[in-house]
Amino acid sequence: MIWTIIIGGIAGWLAGKIMRGDGFGIIVDIIVGIIGGWLGGWLFGKLGLHMGNGLIGSLIVALIGSIILIWLIRLIKR
Numbered sequence: 836m837i838w839t840i841i842i843g844g845i846a847g848w849l850a851g852k853i854m855r856g857d858g859f860g861i862i863v864d865i866i867v868g869i870i871g872g873w874l875g876g877w878l879f880g881k882l883g884l885h886m887g888n889g890l891i892g893s894l895i896v897a898l899i900g901s902i903i904l905i906w907l908i909r910l911i912k913r
Contacts, residue, residue, distance in 0.1 A: 838890075839869060839872070840865060840869070842868070842872065842890070842893050842894055842897055843865050843866075843867075843868030843869035843871070843872055843897060844861070844864060844865040844868055845868065845894060845897075846868040846871055846872060846894060846897035846898040846900075846901045847863075847864035847865055847866070847867040847868025847869075847871065847901050848861075848864050848868070849898055849901075850864075850867065850868070850871060850898055850901035850902045850904075850905050851864055851867075851905065853898075853902060854902060854905045854906065854909070867901055867904055867905060867908075868897055868901050869897075870900075870901075870904055871897055871898070871899075871900035871901025871902070871903070871904045871905075872893070872896060872897030872900055872901070873900065874900035874901075874903060874904055875896040875897055875898070875899045875900025875901070875903070876896055876900070877900075878899075878900065878903070879896055879899075
């Protein structure tokens with residue numbers, strides 16, 4: 836559970852930086868990262884891709900999911 840929060844926080848923060856924004860604040864960045872990790876895991880599973888069970892693989896999947904989630908949030912906010 837702690838690792839999920841740490842990886843989610845890092846992924847959410849990185850996704851906010853990559854998407855050229857200041858993020859949504861640390862708490863929302865962690866939530867976006869956790870949801871993004873779930874979204875990325877689901878998406879990678881549907882595509883038949885596997886990044887491994889390690890820390891780096893989890894971070895990459897969560898980061899990609901977070902980027903997609905931020906893109907969707909910004910698309911809806913327009």
